[in-house]
Amino acid sequence: MKPLSAIILLLFMMATAQAQQAASNKKFTLVIHGGAGTILKKNMTPEKEQAYQLALNNALQAGYAILNKGGTALDAVEAAVRLMEDSPLFNAGKGAVFTNEGKNELDASIMDGKNLGAGAVASVTTIRNPITAARAVMEKSQHVMMVGSGAEKFAQQQGLVLVDPSYFYTEERWQGLLKVRAQDPDSVALDHGNKTTSMLKQPGNRDDKYGTVGAVALDQHGNLAAATSTGGMTNKKFGRIGDAPIIGAGTYANNATCAVSCTGWGEFFIRLSVAKTVSDLMEYKGLSVQAATNDLIHKKVPALGGDGGLIAVDKSGNVAMPFNTEGMYRGYIKQDGKAVVQIYKD
DSSP: OOOHHHHHHHHHHHHHHHHHHHHHHOOOEEEEEEEEEOOOGGGOOHHHHHHHHHHHHHHHHHHHHHHHTTOOHHHHHHHHHHHHHTOTTSSSGGGOOOOTTSOOOEEEEEEETTTTEEEEEEEESSBSOHHHHHHHHHHHSSOSEEEHHHHHHHHHHTTOOBOOGGGGOOHHHHHHHHHHHHHOTTOEEOTTSSOEEBTTBOOOOOSOOOOOEEEEEEOTTSOEEEEEEEOOOBTOOTTOOOSTTSBTTTEEEOTTSEEEEEEEOHHHHHHTTHHHHHHHHHHHHOOOHHHHHHHIIIIIHHHHTOOEEEEEEETTOOEEOOBSSSEEEEEEEETTOOOEEEEEOO
16 A cells, blocks of 8 residues: 555646646637738848748747746737837838838737737837837727827826837838828828828839738637737828727637738728638637638728738637738747747748
């Protein structure tokens, strides 16, 4: 007969093994995007392609580190988006495009699928990481959206990092503004870069891609979250705001269905409430996340004349990354730790 201490030790070891097995079986998923548009391999230098792959992988790893330790989907999407906001490669934060007035106006939103909490900021010019400001609006105010100087004052009160507007300047984005102005002073270059429009004039595709960023995640606790951040359109006027900071248009998360972050021609995503419609198709028509996202991106959005893409993850960890442009910077990582990064059409 075994001593009582040996039996206790054996039971402890068995319980520990079972707990470790249960933890390893917990699913989690992170999906990110860096914008959709005219992204052609023939126009991409090996050095720039490598830079994008590295930036996307770094964002995935930042979110994975949080999710793997049992952290929240909210923390993961914020961390991933912050890294992309800090990179000059994407049209968000440091890499934001310029408005007609030669300014960088930033928009961002975040949503918690657990309780449908949401926060957003728009037309801010001094907040280093707009996605963090959006989360502060969600968690530390009674509001969902704040704009302009009001949002900046709130961010300051919350102790967020504010910067001089010159922080957002990059020579590449400035030259992009000059290029658009030279072509047509009244035109704007879309944030996904494959169309320039002036009175709906579309002179053709050019590889002047700029990329809104976003992230969606499912954590080990079964909670979903989504986040999106952008600098909008090159040469935009009149305080134009696209879909990125609008809950239901560019960002949406609901534990009952999915989490969605969009990138594309914002006016069309707003008119179709793309992110929320994906969730509705799943909830009310019983569509899978792949079928629902395909319906929006490959049917409804192009039917109106818009284009772009989105990323989504459902409550079971299934991933969808549809786009109707030449490419989309995108990637995902699951509990196995294998990061997948893609840029072009398959």
